[in-house]
Amino acid sequence: MLKYTLIPEGYFSPDKAADLLSQVAVLEESESVESLELPCYKAVLLYAGDEVAARCIAGMLTAAASLSCYNKIVMHLGYGVADIVLAAGDKLLLCNSFPAADAVTAQYFLFAAIKQFQINPELSTVHFYGEADESIKGDLFRHFASVEVLEMA
Numbered sequence: 001m002l003k004y005t006l007i008p009e010g011y012f013s014p015d016k017a018a019d020l021l022s023q024v025a026v027l028e029e030s031e032s033v034e035s036l037e038l039p040c041y042k043a044v045l046l047y048a049g050d051e052v053a054a055r056c057i058a059g060m061l062t063a064a065a066s067l068s069c070y071n072k073i074v075m076h077l078g079y080g081v082a083d084i085v086l087a088a089g090d091k092l093l094l095c096n097s098f099p100a101a102d103a104v105t106a107q108y109f110l111f112a113a114i115k116q117f118q119i120n121p122e123l124s125t126v127h128f129y130g131e132a133d134e135s136i137k138g139d140l141f142r143h144f145a146s147v148e149v150l151e152m153a
Contacts, residue, residue: 001081002054003027004047006061006095009037012044021046040065041092053079059153060085060129061095067127071119074150075110076129077136082106083129084113093117103136110140121145 003025011020018033027033031048036058038045045061047054056076064072064085072087082100086093094113100106114121125146128137137147 002047002049002057002097003031004045004049004054004057004097006038006041006043006045006092009039009042009044012046017046021048038062043092053081056129056152057083057085057095057097061092062153063127063129063150064092065090069125071124072127073110073114073119073124073144074127074129075106075132077103077106077132078130082109084110086113086117086119088117088119103133103139106136107139111143 005021005024007020017035021027021033027048033046033048036045036054038058038061040062045058060074060076060083064074064087070089074085076083080099080101082098085095098109100109121143122145124144125148126140126144128149130152141147
């Protein structure tokens with residue numbers, strides 16, 4: 001499982017990366033901490049674990065920054081995890097991963113997140129990063145203004 005956090009680029013120092021990530025995740029001795037720069041949010045993604053999953057999170061953040069709508073909701077489902085990115089304008093609100101073995105659990109976390117940040121689903125579009133099952137898209141379409149698919153980078 002991917003362990004990650006975002007930090008402002010001004011706080012990033014390669015020699016302190018492991019210390020910073022260990023403040024939010026338990027790291028094993030054998031795990032190395034890597035980083036990806038995210039200039040769109042003036043942040044650095046620190047991660048340990050699956051590089052493909054880390055690049056997916058970075059791609060979701062980049063995709064959210066490039067959307068023209070105000071409320072930006074980007075979601076990815078895969079490997080029993082729901083990754084969710086929320087932004088309002090150019091302000092990043094949330095970037096988190098939740099255990100979701102099925103579509104109902106993924107929807108629960110999505111609705112909990114948008115409720116926490118008071119995002120009106122009737123005025124918002126959910127953007128799936130990569131493909132998603134037609135059933136979840138249909139379920140979400142009943143609550144959101146639109147459901148769209150973004151190509152993975």
